[in-house]
Amino acid sequence: MAKTAQLIVDGKTYELPIIVGTEDEVGIEIGELLEKTGTITLDPGYKNTGATKSAITFLDGDKGILRYRGYSIEELAEKSNFLEVAYLLIFGELPMKDQLEKFSNDIKTHTLVHEDTRKILDGFPSTSHPMGVLASMFCAQTAFYPESLDPNRSAEGVYLSIVRSLAKMPTFAAWSYKNAMGHPVNYPDNRLDYCSRFLKMLYSLPAEEYEVDPVVAGALDKLLILHADHEQNCSTSTVRMVGSSKASIYSSISAGINALWGPLHGGANQEVILMLEQIKKDGGDTEKWINRAKDKNSGFRLMGFGHRVYKNFDPRAKIIKKAADDILKKLGVNDPVLEIAMKLEEVALRDPYFIERKLYPNVDFYSGIIYRALGIPVDMFTVMFAIGRLPGWIAQWKEMRENKEPIGRPRQIYVGQKLRKFTTIEKR
Secondary structure (H helix, E strand, O other), X not given: OOOEEEEEEOOEEEEEEEEEOOOOOEEEOOOOHHHHHOOOOXXXXXXXXXXXXXXXXXXXXXXXXXXXXXXXXXXXXXXXXXXXXXXXXXXXXXXXXXXXXXXHHHHHHOOOOOOHHHHHHHOOOOOOXXXXXHHHHHHOHHXXXXXXXXXXOOHHHHHHHXXXXXXXHHHHHHHHHHHHHOOOOOOOOOOOOHHHHHHHHHHOEOOEOOOOOHHHHHHHHXXXXXXXXXXXXXXHHHHHHHHOOOOOHHHHHHHHHHHHHOOOOOOHHHHHHHHHHHHHHOOOOHHHHHHHXXXXXXXXXXXXXXXXXXXXXXXXXXXXXXXXXXXXXXXXXXXXXXXXXXXXXXXXXXXXXHHHOOOOEOHHHHHHHHHHHOOOOHHHHHHHHHHHHHHHHHHHHHHHHHOOOOOOOOOOOOOOOOOOOOOOHHHO
């Protein structure tokens, strides 16, 4: 017999079905609540509201679990690569060898962008934030591929849009960086793999071609895997919401990029570096700032420690810590800011105050360290996040589309003025 929950409104009892997920997550189905009871739920920020049923990502914050399509993030980071994980997220299964080769080659075929896109880029001053440039260039692809606007596009057409999105994102990201630097843009070298191709576009100068370090490319590939999807967060929910209107994949992902731009979402690793620079400017006394973090009245908190979802530990942080250590060792970076980061990490991992409160370094802490070591400006950190999150956005957009989900239309409780009589300006 199906389980139900009971809701009592004005003395009348209503039966509501209970939905149980494959990992025993329990939800109360309220799709007909308004029709049955004349009431709605109020849940600011949707913290307790399931907006969809999804088969893509499972996350258990209490136990520190993150899985893509049933595969643990630990195993994927160790044994897979970014494009293989992208295929898994988007199409539901790990690819066979020939499928992955085709997918990779299809992406290589579309890494170049229409030259008219250069005109759009040239319209942005060098002071433009790279995320704004990235979102604009991505959305502009609807103009170059107007067929993507067809809500009833064939499966082959959707696949082409998916491939184009994955292929062009690194090009747009590298160009947004070059625009900020005032440098001429580089074109993709399709002899290289996905991450190496991006790094070469990012760092090559007219008189100096960047030689990709495999340690750096490998660490970036791992970092992109860790960021590839994270269930129904702000940007992902935005992509699904915009896509529910049958908007194109380019418009939907552009909206996700803008949502990620916010400092409460994708800007966390940037906040880590700004905090470290603040500590350095103050003299670099980490013990002083540790004590401030422990003082509830100080108003200061350590950025990059703890996580609003993971109540135990961030499983991604354990993986990326090694990559951060490898990069620092390989590059031999001598940076006072990163030295402060290492001191903070050491304290947080052994101090009872942080251990008892489970305030462990999270993925934003280590990704900030990696990007800093690579010489990537803080304004580009969120762009790097967007490259990694793209497969998840695509998978979520595709799933929403295939499930024929209805257009998103949240309700509200109105708390404004009741009906008032209009008076002319002379009588006010």
